[in-house]
Amino acid sequence: MTAEIVIVGGGAGGLELATKLGRRMGRRGEARITLVDRSPTHIWKPLLHEVASGAMDSSVDQISYRAVARHRGFHFVLGEFTGLDREAQTITLNAIIDGNGQTILPERQLSYDYLVLAIGSITNDFGIPGVRRQCQFLDSPEQAQHFHQNFLNTLMRVNSQRRTDPDACARIPIVGGGATGVELAAELVHASETVHEYGFSQADRSMLKITLLEAGPRLLPALPERISRDTLRELKELGVDVRLEARITEARADALVDQDGHEIPGDIMVWAAGVQGPTLMEHLDGLSLQPNRMLKVAATLQSVDDPHIFALGDCAACPQEQGFVPPRAQSAHQMADHLAGNLRRAMQGRELKAFQYQDYGSLVNLSQYSAVGTLMGGTSRGSLRVEGRLARLVYISLYRMHQIAVFGWFRGLLMALTDRLHRAFKPKMKLH
Incomplete structure (x- = not known):
């Protein structure tokens, strides 16, 4: 019987995991991989500040989940995750209603053998009035x-x-x-x-x-x-x-x-101060959460309460030597790669491996003016400080690597070339 692997959340980690599993197991019929998201399209979250300023046009740069699913061997289901039944091993998705109040799709349940939560985080307002x-x-x-x-x-x-x-x-x-x-x-x-x-x-x-x-x-x-x-x-x-x-x-x-x-x-x-888990994390059928609503997971990225439920990215409180794995795009990328292997091991009844986060440094992009940061952070060679054009080039390459992880090398490089050509002809800023 084909295993059902359901991934909730199409952010950086969730989408990359779906493409890895689709390519390794979905195409071969070893498992049915289903990605669930409330939006039909994906934008890399670290670039949302560019969408806000107009430096990026989300209508051009967004990725269609259905298009990726077709090429990468997984299935996509549009819907908002609203509930979990651990005993029945099902999740509930809200009904989809159009602008006229007509029901497009009713409330639905999806069954799973393994569930992966990749629903990210939201900004923490700390309960401050107003x-x-x-x-x-x-x-x-x-x-x-x-x-x-x-x-x-x-x-x-x-x-x-x-x-x-x-x-x-x-x-x-x-x-x-x-x-x-x-x-x-x-x-x-x-x-x-x-x-x-x-x-x-x-x-x-x-x-x-x-x-x-x-x-x-x-x-x-x-x-x-x-x-x-x-x-x-x-x-x-x-x-x-x-x-x-x-x-x-x-x-x-x-x-x-x-x-x-x-x-x-x-x-x-x-x-833009602080992060916490989305409010829907409170509807996880008794799974243990941190005070900031992040799901408590073991080093294997499994929930501490349920071996059939995993989490990655910002919503996962994964312990490391000092505190928890930081909520960064590179964390989600590494977790997706690790979890692809652990899910295969789980299906084969083998022992799961512990996740070890590697800090490759951090970069901050100051628009077209400059970029600053460190590379090779956490390695035995220490860290290398970078700034200016080199730092900006490395910063841009992080997004390109995300595209390659989703589309593969050939399509990813073609997208990078297309983006470059498009930027040469479109306005420097979205004006509407």
């Missing part, structure tokens, strides 16, 4: 696109105001000095300069007042301190107002309030 209601998040392509439209509208308004008031500007406070907040700040500065070429005659860096707020003593706390210092210097040169040890206690309709009662005015307020 944040969920007043701030914008970048957890999904839809949220990034919503931000982009608001950002464009704000630029148009300020461009018009500056004809009579040269000091008019858009105020954008960003909470969170991690990679998302830092990269978004740089992308927005670049966007304010780029729109000048497309009819925004009053546009320049001064039309934006970007304030980056970090509760800790330095930016990028997960990276070496010298990288934090370099990034701080670069952002200040771009005109970003960086405030460290600024803890937000309330979000109001037009301002954030810090621990000292100071107000930071905002026309668009962005929250």
Whole structure:
């Protein structure tokens, strides 16, 4: 009897795992691989800040799950995961309703022999009053696109105001000095300069007042301190107002309030501080979770409560020597590769291997201006500091490697070439 392997979540880890299993087992009839996601298309999450700024057009760069499934030997099911029955070994998917309230697909159940949860994470608002209601998040392509439209509208308004008031500007406070907040700040500065070429005659860096707020003593706390210092210097040169040890206690309709009662005015307020598991993690039929809603897994990536359930990526609390595997794209990539082997071992009744995370360094991309980071982190040779064009080239290559992992070398390189040609002809920024 063919084993049913169901993967919930088509992010970096989930999609890469589906393609690996489809190629190794799906095509050979050893297992039926099913990928489930609530969206029909995939965007690499580390690039959502580029979707938000307009540097990336998600309608062009998104990947169709169904198209990948056809070529890579797995099945795709569109639907939102809402529940789990461990005894029956089934998951529940919500009904799909169209804009007129008509049911396209009813509520459904999918059976599994092995279930893999790859549902990522969302930004943690820490229960701070007003944040969920007043701030914008970048957890999904839809949220990034919503931000982009608001950002464009704000630029148009300020461009018009500056004809009579040269000091008019858009105020954008960003909470969170991690990679998302830092990269978004740089992308927005670049966007304010780029729109000048497309009819925004009053546009320049001064039309934006970007304030980056970090509760800790330095930016990028997960990276070496010298990288934090370099990034701080670069952002200040771009005109970003960086405030460290600024803890937000309330979000109001037009301002954030810090621990000292100071107000930071905002026309668009962005929250990019901390991560937690999605709320649906609370509906996993009693599986053990961390306080931040991440699923507790053993080193084999199996749930500590159920050997038929695995997790990878941001939603998995996988222990390592010091704490847990960090929620990064490289973690999801490594977990997908490891789990492909462990699922085969599980089907064959063999002992599963423990996952060991390898830190290959971290990079932060400051739009077209610069990039900084480290390579070979965690190896016996230590780490190599990189910046400028070399760092940006390596940063771009991470996305290319994701495309190759999904499509294979030939199709992946063709996509890279197509993207390069497309960028030569399309506008530098999405303008709608």
